[in-house]
Amino acid sequence: MSEAASPFDELPGDLMIWVLIVSELLVFGAGLAAFLAVRLTDPVGFAEAQDHLHRTGAGINTIVLVTSGWLAALGAQATETGRIGRARACLAAAAALGLVFLAVKWVEYVDKAAQGIGVETHPFFTFYYLITGFHAAHVAAGVIVLALVAARAHPREVEAGAAFWHMVDLVWILVFPVIYLLR
Amino acid sequence: MKYQTQKIAFAYFGVAMALFAVQVTLGLVLGWIYVDGNFLSGLLPFNIARMLHTNSLIVWLLLGFFGAAYYLLPEESEREIHSPTLAYLQLAIFVLGTAGVVLTYMFNLFEGNWLLGKEGREFIEQPKWVKAGIVVAALIFLYNVSMTVLKGRKTAITNILLLGLWGLALLFLFSFYNPSNLALDKMYWWYIVHLWVEGTWELVMASILAFLMLKLTGVDREVVEKWLYVIVAAALFSGILGTGHHYYWIGTPGYWQWIGSIFSSLEVVPFFAMMAFAFIMVWKGRRDHPNKAALLWSLGCATLAFFGAGVWGFLHTLHGVNYYSHGTQITAAHGHLAFYGAYVCLNLAIISYAMPILKGRDPYNQVLNMASFWLMSAGVVFMTFTLTFAGTVQTHLQRVNGEAFMDVQDQLWIFYAMRFGSGIAVVLGAVLFIYAVFVPRKEIIEPGPVGHAAE
Numbered sequence: 001m002s003e004a005a006s007p008f009d010e011l012p013g014d015l016m017i018w019v020l021i022v023s024e025l026l027v028f029g030a031g032l033a034a035f036l037a038v039r040l041t042d043p044v045g046f047a048e049a050q051d052h053l054h055r056t057g058a059g060i061n062t063i064v065l066v067t068s069g070w071l072a073a074l075g076a077q078a079t080e081t082g083r084i085g086r087a088r089a090c091l092a093a094a095a096a097l098g099l100v101f102l103a104v105k106w107v108e109y110v111d112k113a114a115q116g117i118g119v120e121t122h123p124f125f126t127f128y129y130l131i132t133g134f135h136a137a138h139v140a141a142g143v144i145v146l147a148l149v150a151a152r153a154h155p156r157e158v159e160a161g162a163a164f165w166h167m168v169d170l171v172w173i174l175v176f177p178v179i180y181l182l183r
Numbered sequence: 184m185k186y187q188t189q190k191i192a193f194a195y196f197g198v199a200m201a202l203f204a205v206q207v208t209l210g211l212v213l214g215w216i217y218v219d220g221n222f223l224s225g226l227l228p229f230n231i232a233r234m235l236h237t238n239s240l241i242v243w244l245l246l247g248f249f250g251a252a253y254y255l256l257p258e259e260s261e262r263e264i265h266s267p268t269l270a271y272l273q274l275a276i277f278v279l280g281t282a283g284v285v286l287t288y289m290f291n292l293f294e295g296n297w298l299l300g301k302e303g304r305e306f307i308e309q310p311k312w313v314k315a316g317i318v319v320a321a322l323i324f325l326y327n328v329s330m331t332v333l334k335g336r337k338t339a340i341t342n343i344l345l346l347g348l349w350g351l352a353l354l355f356l357f358s359f360y361n362p363s364n365l366a367l368d369k370m371y372w373w374y375i376v377h378l379w380v381e382g383t384w385e386l387v388m389a390s391i392l393a394f395l396m397l398k399l400t401g402v403d404r405e406v407v408e409k410w411l412y413v414i415v416a417a418a419l420f421s422g423i424l425g426t427g428h429h430y431y432w433i434g435t436p437g438y439w440q441w442i443g444s445i446f447s448s449l450e451v452v453p454f455f456a457m458m459a460f461a462f463i464m465v466w467k468g469r470r471d472h473p474n475k476a477a478l479l480w481s482l483g484c485a486t487l488a489f490f491g492a493g494v495w496g497f498l499h500t501l502h503g504v505n506y507y508s509h510g511t512q513i514t515a516a517h518g519h520l521a522f523y524g525a526y527v528c529l530n531l532a533i534i535s536y537a538m539p540i541l542k543g544r545d546p547y548n549q550v551l552n553m554a555s556f557w558l559m560s561a562g563v564v565f566m567t568f569t570l571t572f573a574g575t576v577q578t579h580l581q582r583v584n585g586e587a588f589m590d591v592q593d594q595l596w597i598f599y600a601m602r603f604g605s606g607i608a609v610v611l612g613a614v615l616f617i618y619a620v621f622v623p624r625k626e627i628i629e630p631g632p633v634g635h636a637a638e
Contacts, residue, residue: 019413023420023449030445119438126438 017160021167028171035127049124058180068097069169076162079155091150098143142168186257188264193541195250202243207613209236214606217599247530254537255394260335276320280313307358321352339408347386366434373429385418395481400468410460421449431502440502447500454493461485476549480532487524507582513574520567551619559612566605573598
């Protein structure tokens, strides 16, 4: 059979990780779109609710996660060139920054709880908890994934793990302005 | 037939077809009750007939899946089924349980009895002894097929099929847990009802479809497997949290409305992928397989599943829409086309493929069988349209205008009358299918060229 080269063959990494990434982006994209749509019905309430958020904490978390993504990319690069020690160090640092992100997030959630704010307090907070909670779950999963791929240090696996981590990173960069900053 | 134990499938398909006939006949009775509300009200009340209609559907589809597994596993794992005796014992338990269920429902035997009476939970009404029998039969089945696969060749098709069948059996265990809190009861209830048809059954469907595509089109296994993994990933990703679309109005927290809406919107993806998969495989395939009927059912399955499960499901899955439409004929429209497209057509496809081989009539074109596809599918599609229109009108009259349920039902009479007409077509189509599959006919055709078709 004279098979024309499929564009899928040119994808770096495994096809399945791209299926996952696209699916995740669709879910978070739909969540943010729904958030923006509901926001139209109550702009004042949403703005008031947003003032309860820690913008600085989220800003710090953005820097933490972007740096972590950079370290994961360095780790993937080092794995490909066979520098396993450097690769493991980079991936471990990336995972550690993932834990820092979760710690900051935890402080934020505890503070919300102390103010008596829950999922049902206001539609803003329903979306806030759903989207950031779902994202935090992905950060936690990503930390485990990074640890697993670092242990085996197999180039294809590290590439897939780093791709997942970049997706988590990218989603946060979309979530942060929409939920924390948009007035 | 390469392996002797594939013969087991014949018995399973036979019982499945008998229950298929029962199911569509009861469907016709129910269709007439919608037209004339007092029909058989003393002898076979609506709720009992509905239980038999839905229960027989599920049981025959399951028997079809079991038969399909017994048929395709020997070919895939390249060895005989571990124990044919256990396979027939499993079937006997199912037949006994089904007979017990029918008698218990129809005559309301042992009402209120913990072990012997019906349980009154929609779709899982079976008395406890039948449920226990189902579990025993499922364990026998899982032992039998797992041993076969473990000792033989492992392929993506056998892996996904076993994953689906194991998941299906384990989720059924939730039918034993019946919390007194009705909201909790419903929450766990969907673990079976939803996670079967929008989770584990999709895995079974994708793997059987992949097997059929492999055999009918001759496309490389590697290509089929890649598609299979993508479809299964999409099905599980969207389907599991898609359960949320049943949690809108049953007392579960409000955030389920967003989880359900977002994830279940993506449930259309695996069904679209299955349709694309089937057509692309046929398009790329080099094999001109003589069994055109099996190919027709396979393509019909993928297409009607996309419309019935995917499109008709999406129509009312967003909670803003579902607030008005839930529990109306819109649900019935979706339910009929989705079950028909995804699971009925799938079973009829594998039966159309396997039967000529099991009966030693291969190669066999099955023209009558193809006629039954068009008759039955046209009937179900027309039924879907009438019910969709009925549901739209019902939603407006009942949920927007606030008219009383029975007043609205009177105004939907014309749709129900048309639906009954389409039901006759479906029953005739089913009878024609069963006749075409079982009654031998002389039809000699030349097998098509293999392996050197147009590039």
